[in-house]
Amino acid sequence: MNTMKHSVLSVSRTTGWLTSSGRILPSFLIAGAQRCGTTSLYRALAQHPLLLKPVLHKGVHYFDVAYARGMSWYQGHFPLKVGSALLTRKYGMRPLAFESSPYYLFHPLAGERIARDLPAVKLIVLVRDPVERACSAHAHELARGFETESHFEYAVELEDKRLAGAEQSLRDDPDSIHHSHRHHAYLARGRYAVQLDRLEPLFGRERLLVIDSHDFFAAPERVYDQVLDFLEVPHLGYPEFERHNGRSLPKPVPESLRQTLRDHFEVYDQQLVGWLGGDPSWRR
Template sequence: MKAVKRSALSVSRTTGRFTSGARILPSFLVAGAQRCGTTSLYRALAQHPLLLKPVLHKGVHYFDAGYQRGLSWYRGHFPLRVGAALLARRHGTGPLAFESSPYYLFHPLAGERIAADLPGVKLIVLVRDPVERACSAHSHELARGFETESNFEYAVELETGRLAGAEESLRARPYSAHHSHRHHAYLARGRYAEQLDRLEPLFGRDRILVLDSHRFFAEPEQAYDRVLEFLGVPRLGCPEFERHNGRPRPKPLPDSVRRSLRDHFEVYDSRLVRWLGGDPSWRR
């Protein structure tokens, strides 16, 4: 079954590459953060008739891990212009293609590449309690076999050494990969303000929407409407809101560890106020 699926994906990619000139590029991206509800938001948005997801899968990962493949390869993942034109005639407004690759927010070169290849694109970023995000990411990477250290606290201690020189390496060799940068950045990925500060000069404040994922899950209709307003798309129908890619909660952190991590993130969380329009929900 896996071989059949791989073969079908290969055929679809080849077809997409050959017809790339007839396909549309994304108008917006769900850029991250990892383990913050990006899959749940993606699936809710994909139910909208004017928001067109990639042909093959949620995340194309072109601007982080696949940039050497070229823009024609990337374009080949999206719907044909003729289908988009039919939707425009039916609804009186043009559809928007999109994808969701949560490593885009953290990769040091992704923002520059997106700004160069997709002028005018908008970005959606979700953020959650960075302590919870770190625990969730550790469980996620363990389950996928990308992490070998089962003790979360020790994995956090290892992070500084694992990530030492990672950004410099990725910039020096733009088409390379760094395993720990992608899979072991438990604290670094939760310093959201650092990543948003890198994107703001490239896109401008008005083209980046930051959502508190705790509020998204608590009041999904309101968050969904904010996204549609940000994109300039009318509401058509009512999507089903479900949690996706959730994992069982790991054992509770010792209070001392949780306090230490909350103290670590405090200065970064405070810098989210201007992006969220108020304090992050986990700091209230």
């Protein structure tokens, strides 16, 4: 079954590449953060008839780990222009393609690449309690086999050593992949303001929408309306909202460690106020 699925995907990718010039490019990206509800938002938006997801899968990961494959490879993942034209005639508005790759927010080169290759694109970023995000990310990477340290507190202690020189290494060799930078950045990925500040000069605040995922899950209709307004897309009814990719923790995290991490993130959380228009949900 896996072999058959792989063969189908290979044929689909080849077909996409051969017909790439006849396909549309994305108008917006869900750029992160990892374990912050990106899949849930992606699936809600994909139910809108004017928002077109990639043909094969949610995240293409072109601007972070597959950039060497070239723009034709990337464009081959999206719907055909002929289908887009039919939707334009039906709804009186050009549909918008999009994808969701949560590593884009954290990868040091992704923002520059996106700004260069998709100069009018908009970005959506979701954030959540960075302590909970770190715990969830560790459980996620452990379950997928990318993490070998089963104790969260030890993985946190190892992070600085694992990530030492990672950003410079990725800049020095743009086609490289740094395993720990992608899979072991439990605290670094939760310093959201640092990553947003890197994107602001490239896109401007008007093309960046930052969403508190707690607010999305608590009041999905309100946040969905906010996203459609940001994208300038008409409201055509609400989709079915579901929570996807939730994962329980393999073992409880000591409260003392949680408090240490809350203290660590405090200064970064304060810097989010300007992006969210108020305190993040976990600091209210």
